[in-house]
Amino acid sequence: MRLRNIPEAQGIVDESRFVVHQPETMKGQWKTKPDRPLIIEIGMGKGRFIIENAQAHPEADYIGIERYPSVLFRACLRMEGIPYSTPADKMEMEEHPELFEEFTAPQNLRFLSADARNLPDFFEKGEVDGIYLNFSDPWPKARHAKRRLTSREFLSLYEKILTNGGFLEFKTDNRGLFDFSVEEIRETPTWELTAVTYDLHHDAELCRGNIMTEYERKFSKLGNKICKLSARLVDAGA
DSSP, X not given: OOOOOOTTXXXXXXXXXXXXXXXXXXXXXXXXXXXXXXXXXXXXXTSHHHHHHHHHOTTSEEEEEXXXXXXXXXXXXXXXXXXXOSHHHHHHHHHOGGGGSSOOOOTTEEEEOOOGGGHHHHSXXXXXXXXXXXXXXXXXSGGGGGGSTTSHHHHHHHHTXXXXXXXXXXXXXXXXXXXXXXXXXXXXXXXXXXXXXXXXXXXXXXXXXXXXXXXXXXXXXXXXXXXXXXXXXXXXXO
């Protein structure tokens, strides 16, 4: 993935009150109440999906995780109600003004600037109730398959933080990555596929309540079909 260097991004992330800067100190203490679900999104991008989820479900706690400050800073500004004025942002504001009107930051959402490989350092076993993966980097070369967030290596890592019965949801327009992901889950005995669609926006049941990401809006507008799978952890072991 090639990212633009945005000099002010790191400072915005460092100063944001919505970013937890020492997440290892929160291990086992993320839930604001013991009975509240804790849901995370890995690779949250600009944050639209996780922000809208947190707004729609105040009964749960949400954590958005983004490795790159040059991406995460936009979500930080969004939570502060400050638009970042690039031509692309201005176009988005013109196309979707409802996303920028009378915005109140949800209080059940926090961000981490972190690598997903370190998740067990931040969360206790069984502390997380659900994981969202949206339009993850496909890492198309075969030698990079282990880096894909739906590889069995990452599935094993998620088992270290998810509760038994916890869910995983994945959306992408990349059919190759999606087929790989379905196969990885089917071949992993601790996971069970609960739903699969190759055309989410024409699947009335699975599209019910769907919240679109930035990439989902972009790619579906181009005519790309959106694939989605849901799975659950059936046996996390001892």
